[in-house]
Amino acid sequence: MVALAQTGRTGAAPPAATRRRRPQVRVGRSVTLLLAAIYFIGPLGVAFWFSIHDRLHGGVRFHEYTGVFSVPGLMDSFTLSLKLAAATIVILLVLLVPTMLLVQLRLPRFRPIMETLCLMPLVVPPVVLAAGIFAVLGSGPLTSGPLATIASDLQETSLPWILALEYVILTLPFSYRAIDAGMRSIDLATLVKAARNLGASWPTLTVRVLLPPLRTALLNAGFLAFALVLGEYTLATILQYTVFSVWIVTAGQTDGQLQTALSIMSLGVTWVLLIVIGLFAGSRKGRSRSIRRRKTA
Amino acid sequence: MTAQMETRPATTSTSVEFVGVTRVFGSTTALAGLDLAIEPGELLALLGPSGCGKTTALRLLAGFDQPTSGEILVDGRDVTRLAVNKRDMGMVFQSYSLFPTMSARDNVAFGLRLRGSAASARRARAGELLDLVGLSAHLDKFPHQLSGGQQQRVALARALAIAPRVLLLDEPLSALDALVRAQLREEIRRIQLELGVTTVFVTHDQEEALSMADRVGVMRAGRLEQCDVPSVLYQRPATAFVAEFVGTMNQVPGVIGADGRVQVGTQALSVDGPVPAAGVAVSVLARPEAVLIEPLAAVDARSPSDATVLVATFFGAVTRLRLVRADGVELLADVASHRAAELTPGTAVRVSLLDRPVLVRASVPREAEAEHH
Numbered sequence: 268m269v270a271l272a273q274t275g276r277t278g279a280a281p282p283a284a285t286r287r288r289r290p291q292v293r294v295g296r297s298v299t300l301l302l303a304a305i306y307f308i309g310p311l312g313v314a315f316w317f318s319i320h321d322r323l324h325g326g327v328r329f330h331e332y333t334g335v336f337s338v339p340g341l342m343d344s345f346t347l348s349l350k351l352a353a354a355t356i357v358i359l360l361v362l363l364v365p366t367m368l369l370v371q372l373r374l375p376r377f378r379p380i381m382e383t384l385c386l387m388p389l390v391v392p393p394v395v396l397a398a399g400i401f402a403v404l405g406s407g408p409l410t411s412g413p414l415a416t417i418a419s420d421l422q423e424t425s426l427p428w429i430l431a432l433e434y435v436i437l438t439l440p441f442s443y444r445a446i447d448a449g450m451r452s453i454d455l456a457t458l459v460k461a462a463r464n465l466g467a468s469w470p471t472l473t474v475r476v477l478l479p480p481l482r483t484a485l486l487n488a489g490f491l492a493f494a495l496v497l498g499e500y501t502l503a504t505i506l507q508y509t510v511f512s513v514w515i516v517t518a519g520q521t522d523g524q525l526q527t528a529l530s531i532m533s534l535g536v537t538w539v540l541l542i543v544i545g546l547f548a549g550s551r552k553g554r555s556r557s558i559r560r561r562k563t564a
Numbered sequence: 565m566t567a568q569m570e571t572r573p574a575t576t577s578t579s580v581e582f583v584g585v586t587r588v589f590g591s592t593t594a595l596a597g598l599d600l601a602i603e604p605g606e607l608l609a610l611l612g613p614s615g616c617g618k619t620t621a622l623r624l625l626a627g628f629d630q631p632t633s634g635e636i637l638v639d640g641r642d643v644t645r646l647a648v649n650k651r652d653m654g655m656v657f658q659s660y661s662l663f664p665t666m667s668a669r670d671n672v673a674f675g676l677r678l679r680g681s682a683a684s685a686r687r688a689r690a691g692e693l694l695d696l697v698g699l700s701a702h703l704d705k706f707p708h709q710l711s712g713g714q715q716q717r718v719a720l721a722r723a724l725a726i727a728p729r730v731l732l733l734d735e736p737l738s739a740l741d742a743l744v745r746a747q748l749r750e751e752i753r754r755i756q757l758e759l760g761v762t763t764v765f766v767t768h769d770q771e772e773a774l775s776m777a778d779r780v781g782v783m784r785a786g787r788l789e790q791c792d793v794p795s796v797l798y799q800r801p802a803t804a805f806v807a808e809f810v811g812t813m814n815q816v817p818g819v820i821g822a823d824g825r826v827q828v829g830t831q832a833l834s835v836d837g838p839v840p841a842a843g844v845a846v847s848v849l850a851r852p853e854a855v856l857i858e859p860l861a862a863v864d865a866r867s868p869s870d871a872t873v874l875v876a877t878f879f880g881a882v883t884r885l886r887l888v889r890a891d892g893v894e895l896l897a898d899v900a901s902h903r904a905a906e907l908t909p910g911t912a913v914r915v916s917l918l919d920r921p922v923l924v925r926a927s928v929p930r931e932a933e934a935e936h937h
C-alpha cells in the first residue's frame with residue numbers, strides 16, 4: 268500500500284500549486300502520518316506483545332520465533348508462495364509491458380479499452396472469481412478430451428498455474444497503475460523516434476531505451492504483485508492450495524501465539540523487500556521527477 | 565576545434581530531392597506535391613506558418629512516415645521505402661529527447677554502439693563531439709542535470725555522432741529562451757559549416773531561417789512557395805504570401821500610369837518585374853524601412869496620402885511607427901530612433917516611398933495588415 272501511495276503521488280499537482288499550499292500541506296501531512304502510524308503500529312505492537320508474552324510463567328520468550336522453522340510445512344508453503352509470486356510477476360510483466368507499450372506508441376485509441384479491462388478485477392470479488400474458475404474447470408470440454416490434460420496440468424499442486432493466472436488478474440489493476448504512472452512520466456514516443464533515427468531496431472530500443480527509464484515502475488509493479496500474492500488467502504483456500512498464508516492459518520489453529528508470530532514475520536519479510544526496492548529505485552525517482560519539472564517549466 | 569578535424573570522416577555531402585511528394589491524412593492534405601532539391605552540404609531552412617507541412621516533410625525524409633505518393637531521393641537513390649533505422653539521418657527534435665538513464669556521453673555514443681564501434685573508440689568520439697558543442701565539462705552528467713540548451717547541444721552531438729548523411733533539425737530551439745536560442749543558432753551554423761553536412765532545418769521563426777540558412781524554402785499549405793537565398797527572399801519575394809510572411813511588408817494602393825511607372829500618392833516609381841497594363845489598380849509592396857516620413861508644418865498643404873502617427877514602438881536602433889493615412893490606409897515605417905522624438909503619436913507626416921523599383925501585385929481586398937513576426 269505504501270508503494271501505491273507513492274506511485275499515486277508522482278502524478279501530483281503542478282509544482283507551483285504545491286509551493287503555494289506548502290505550510291498547510293506540511294501540517295496536514297504530519298497529522299495524517301501520525302494517525303496512520305498509530306493505526307498501523309498499535310495493533311502490530313499488541314500482536315507482537317501477544318506473541319512473545321509467556322502466559323504460563325509471565326515475562327517474555329521468543330521461542331515462537333526461534334521454533335518457527337521446525338514446524339512442518341513452512342518451507343513447502345513458503346516456496347510455493349514464492350514460486351507463485353514469481354510466476355505471477357513474470358506473466359504479468361510479459362503481458363502488460365508489451366501491451367502497454369504498443370497501445371501507448373501505436374494504438375492509442377485502444378487505451379480506454381485496455382484501461383477498463385485492467386481495472387475490471389477491482390470490482391470482481393475473489394470469491395466470484397473462484398466460483399467462475401470452478402464452473403469453467405468443471406465444464407464438459409475441460410473434464411474429458413484433449414483439453415482435460417491441460418486443465419489438470421494447470422492444477423498441478425507443485426506449481427498450480429491456475430492460481431498464478433488468477434493472481435495475475437487480481438494484481439492487474441495495481442500493477443497496471445504502477446506501470447502507467449511510470450510511462451506517463453517519460454516521453455516514450457520521442458525516445459522511440461530518437462532511437463529509431465539513430466539506427467536502433469525495435470528489440471534493441473525496447474531493451475536499451477524504453478525499459479531502463481521504466482525500471483522503477485516495473486519494480487513497483489512487481490513488488491505490488493509480490494506483496495499481494497504472498498498475502499492472498501481467499502482464492503488459495505477455495506482452490507485448496509496450501510500457500511504460505513493458508514499454512515499460517517492452519518498451523519496457527521492450534522497455537523494462536525505461533526500464528527501471530529508467523530504473521531508478524533511475514534510482514535517483516537514484506538517490509539524488508541519494500542526497503543530494498545526503495546533503496547534500489549530511490550536514485551531513479553528524483554531523476555524522472557526533475558525531467559518532468561523542466562518540461563512543464 | 566582542431567581535434568575534430570582529424571577524426572572526422574571526410575564528409576562526402578549528400579543531396580536530397582523531394583519529387584512530387586504528397587502526404588494525405590484522412591481529409592487533411594499535409595503535403596500537396598512538394599518539389600524541393602537540397603544541394604550537398606547546404607543548410608536549407610523550411611519556413612512556413614503552423615500546419616503548412618514542415619514537420620511532415622521532415623518526418624518523411626527521416627523515414628518516420630511514408631508519402632502517399634511521390635518519392636524522396638537521397639544522392640539520387642529512392643529511399644521512400646527504406647526503414648527509418650537504415651537511413652543514417654541524424655535528427656534533433658523539438659522536445660527534449662535524450663535517453664534519461666544515460667549520461668551525456670552515453671547518449672552521444674548510443675548510435676556508435678549500435679554500429680558496433682568499440683567501447684574505447686566511441687567514448688573518445690563522443691567526447692570529441694561533446695567538445696564540439698561546448699560541453700566537454702559535462703560528459704558524465706545525466707539529462708536531468710543539464711539545462712534545456714545543454715540538452716539540445718547533446719542531442720545535436722548525438723545526431724552528428726553517426727556521421728549522418730543528412731542532419732535534420734525540427735525546431736530544435738523553440739523550447740529555449742531568446743538568448744540561448746540566438747547563441748545556439750550561431751553554433752549550429754558554425755558546426756554545420758565545419759562538418760559540411762547537408763542540413764534541413766525546420767522553423768516557423770523567420771529570423772532564425774534568414775540568419776542561419778544558405779537557402780530558405782517558404783512553405784504554404786503543403787507546397788513550396790519559394791526557395792531562395794535569404795537576401796533574395798527578403799528583397800524579391802516571388803509571391804505576395806512570401807512577401808508578407810518573410811519580414812514585414814506594407815501594401816500601398818497605387819495605379820499604373822501610361823509611362824509604365826506606378827503612381828503612389830504624388831510619387832511615381834518604376835516597377836520591378838512585369839508591369840501591369842496602364843490604369844490597373846495595384847498594391848505596391850514596401851518594407852517599413854523603405855517608407856520615408858517627414859513631419860508636416862502646420863502651414864503645409866495637406867494631401868490624401870499624408871498620414872498621422874498612431875503608435876511608436878521602440879526597437880533600439882530603430883523605432884517602428886504605425887501610421888494611418890487620411891484615406892484610411894495603414895502603414896508601418898521604421899525610422900532611426902533619434903528621430904522618434906519629433907514623431908510622437910498624433911504628429912502629421914508626409915509619407916513617401918524610397919525611390920527604387922518596387923514590387924506590385926494586382927489589388928485584392930486585404931484581409932489583414934501585413935505584419936508577421
Ligand SMILES: Nc1ncnc2c1ncn2[C@@H]1O[C@H](COP(=O)(O)OP(=O)(O)OP(=O)(O)O)[C@@H](O)[C@H]1O
Binds near residue numbers: 614768
Ligand atoms: N499523424 C497525423 N494525422 C493527421 N493529421 C496530421 C498528422 N500529422 C500532421 N497532420 C496534419 O498535417 C498538417 C501539417 O502538419 P505538420 O505537422 O507538418 O505542420 P507544421 O508545418 O510542422 O506545423 P507546426 O509549425 O505547427 O509544427 C496539419 O494540418 C496537421 O494537422
Ligand SMILES: [Mg+2]
Binds near residue numbers: 618619
Ligand atoms: Mg512542426
